[in-house]
């Protein structure tokens with residue numbers, strides 16, 4: 525019988541590192557000529573130079589874009605208001621569509637949900653209501669609004685019985701295409717029939733994503749929904765971009781989430797990111813976009829930059 529040999533005891537953690545001599549490293553000599561690295565933007569990619577938008581001479585042939593993410597609180601409504609206002613500053617004629625029964629977009633522009641005569645609900649459900657009966661000015665020059673309130677929640681149920689129920693929004697928005705340059709639809713936080721209507725009416729989708737862990741959860745389902753709408757209802761539909769919102773570049777966490785976002789979505793991610801700042805909630809309370817409430821704030825500048833970036837991405841701009 526072989527003698528019993530006790531296996532060597534496992535090293536106590538930390539012991540070996542302690543006993544090993546620390547290698548002496550000569551400091552690297554400073555390079556004589558500083559390397560010129562391209563300036564990295566907040567997404568970790570080189571920041572492109574975005575051209576100043578060209579003025580437009582005539583309006584029309586609107587691009588319709590949905591702000592879409594079935595998660596709430598990710599910045600859909602904030603992006604709709606402020607991207608719209610920034611595009612209006614660049615001379616674009618903008619129509620915002622509040623397509624969330626919570627009506628946050630309408631409230632964020634200073635409307636009282638109980639004092640609305642007609643809303644998008646009436647436009648969708650009543651044949652004799654015309655677009656111009658429902659459109660109201662937003663308070664921002666060059667930007668109008670189709671308001672909504674809780675009535676819209678009934679539309680989701682009633683639309684189920686309609687002919688071409690997924691095309692209802694596209695049908696009622698059609699007359700607006702010749703008057704506006706951009707139509708932005710603020711979707712509700714769900715992937716139900718209202719959101720499918722918004723996607724069917726759109727040329728593009730912008731997906732705002734909060735720069736937090738679990739931000740990417742559910743995004744696969746959103747992508748499947750977009751793909752299905754493209755296949756079955758709206759072949760022109762494309763994803764215009766993924767927008768990182770509520771970003772905090774000072775924390776490792778924020779930078780890590782951004783890195784994962786770029787890994788998952790590549791160049792679909794906008795170079796522009798929207799940082800976290802209380803100015804957004806303040807401006808909502810004031811009932812106006814940050815571009816006018818705090819015109820020179822970082823938040824306002826970021827949305828102007830986003831406006832430039834979308835104009836580069838959109839065809840015919």
Ligand SMILES: Nc1ncnc2c1ncn2[C@@H]1O[C@H](COP(=O)(O)OP(=O)(O)O)[C@@H](O)[C@H]1O
Nearest residue numbers: 596597598599600601602770799800801804805
């Ligand atoms: N970049 C930001 N920094 C800080 N707060 C923000 C930012 N963007 C939006 N918010 C606030 O977060 C809340 C949710 O934003 P909102 O745009 O309404 O999201 P959603 O429409 O996706 O539900 C609002 O109170 C808004 O003022």
Ligand SMILES: [Mg+2]
Nearest residue numbers: 600601624628
């Ligand atoms: Mg919202």
